Amino acid sequence: MDINVREKLNGIFGCLFAGIFFLGFIILYVGIDGNLLFVAIGTVILLPFLVWFFLLNLKEKKFDTEKKAEIQKLKKYGEKIIVNLENIKINSNSWRQEVRKTSKYEDEVSHVDINYNLIEMKVPYRSEFINYNFHIDMDTTKLKMHFAIKRETILYVDLKDKNKNYLDLEFLN
Structure with a gap:
């Protein structure tokens, strides 16, 4: 695949990703006044983002821990x-x-x-x-x-x- 096409697709998917997140946030915000259906829909839309963010944070911490362990191993051996x-x-x-x-x-x-x-x-x-x-x-x-x-x-x-x-x-x- 051409690099420019890949960059454009990444840009489109990034905008789509941000738009869906924003839509979920708006739906959740509208439902806070008492409409439980909107709260549920907003939560369902935002839940995958929260899981993704948690997993990304977990991977980053694991990478940092592994890097520190490798440095300690190099220092020791x-x-x-x-x-x-x-x-x-x-x-x-x-x-x-x-x-x-x-x-x-x-x-x-x-x-x-x-x-x-x-x-x-x-x-x-x-x-x-x-x-x-x-x-x-x-x-x-x-x-x-x-x-x-x-x-x-x-x-x-x-x-x-x-x-x-x-x-x-x-x-x-």
């Missing part, structure tokens, strides 16, 4: 490689973006500072190199200060697969 943070090259791009908030009475314009820092490292590992790329949305000066204070961190590498790795940057939080 993986090989630890010390990474020097003092000489890391940081490719940064910073700009101010104008954000407009429109309301019925006035338009509010504010400016947001956007910081995009790309860090590319080659970490030596068993006569090979592990290419580790990541980006951090933080002010470049603050990032360099954090790196200067910490000086080094640990890269945890799975013993069986070097592509499964975790760089400990929890000190940035």
Whole structure:
């Protein structure tokens, strides 16, 4: 299937999805005054959305738990490689973006500072190199200060697969 057709169908189904949800909410709201038939119809329309939202939330929590467990497993059983943070090259791009908030009475314009820092490292590992790329949305000066204070961190590498790795940057939080 063509990508544009798929995007258009996703847009149509998204609008249909939102419309049915809104219709169910309106029917439920109208029935609150005492018409139990409208309350029942609105509830029947909204119930699949509530179940979907609950399942989506449950999957997200499960994914986060599995990711944390995998990180803990890497920290416990993986090989630890010390990474020097003092000489890391940081490719940064910073700009101010104008954000407009429109309301019925006035338009509010504010400016947001956007910081995009790309860090590319080659970490030596068993006569090979592990290419580790990541980006951090933080002010470049603050990032360099954090790196200067910490000086080094640990890269945890799975013993069986070097592509499964975790760089400990929890000190940035």
